[in-house]
Amino acid sequence: MGFSIFSCNRKPFVKAKLKFEKIADNCNSPKNYFHVEEGFAGERYEFERCLPESFTKDQMTATRQGDTVVINFSRPAGKNVLYKMTVDIDSYPKYRFVTVDGETFMVILTKD
Numbered sequence: 618m619g620f621s622i623f624s625c626n627r628k629p630f631v632k633a634k635l636k637f638e639k640i641a642d643n644c645n646s647p648k649n650y651f652h653v654e655e656g657f658a659g660e661r662y663e664f665e666r667c668l669p670e671s672f673t674k675d676q677m678t679a680t681r682q683g684d685t686v687v688i689n690f691s692r693p694a695g696k697n698v699l700y701k702m703t704v705d706i707d708s709y710p711k712y713r714f715v716t717v718d719g720e721t722f723m724v725i726l727t728k729d
Contacts, residue, residue, distance in 0.1 A: 631686055631708040632659075633679030637672070640665070641699035651722055659707035660724070662715065666702050669695035679706065685714040685721070 644667035652663040668676075668690055676691040686708055706715070715722050 627709050629681060629709060631679050631681045631706065631712075633677065633686075633688065633707075634705040635674050635677050636703040637674075637700045639670075639698050640701050644697050644699050647699055651717075653722075653724065656705070659705055662702075662704045662706065662717075664702055664717065666690060666700050666718070667697045668700055669693055670698045671695050672700065677704075679704075681708065681712070682716075684712050685716055686712045687716045689718060 647665045647667055650664060654661045654663075669692055671693065672690070676693075678687075678689050678691075680687050686706055688704060713724055715724055
């Protein structure tokens with residue numbers, strides 16, 4: 618009788634997928650909310666950001682700093698508009714905080 622033992626030697630990583638949609642032609646009335654949903658392969662964050670009209674997915678970065686996932690948006694010059702941002706984060710090991718443009722939120726998840 619034989620058996621195999623497989624070990625899970627995962628290396629730390631962070632993957633971020635961004636969807637965004639323009640919701641206003643100006644930044645006069647952004648809503649101050651930050652919503653998180655748990656998913657099978659990570660978490661989904663929804664929030665609004667005032668960014669240049671020419672904003673693209675490539676202008677978002679997501680990195681790991683200890684137990685924090687850090688999301689930043691570059692802001693080239695130009696007219697700002699309001700976007701609804703949806704960011705899906707998959708990261709290992711687990712993280713306890715997420716920082717978006719310098720604002721840090723504690724992540725309290727129900728699954729472990």
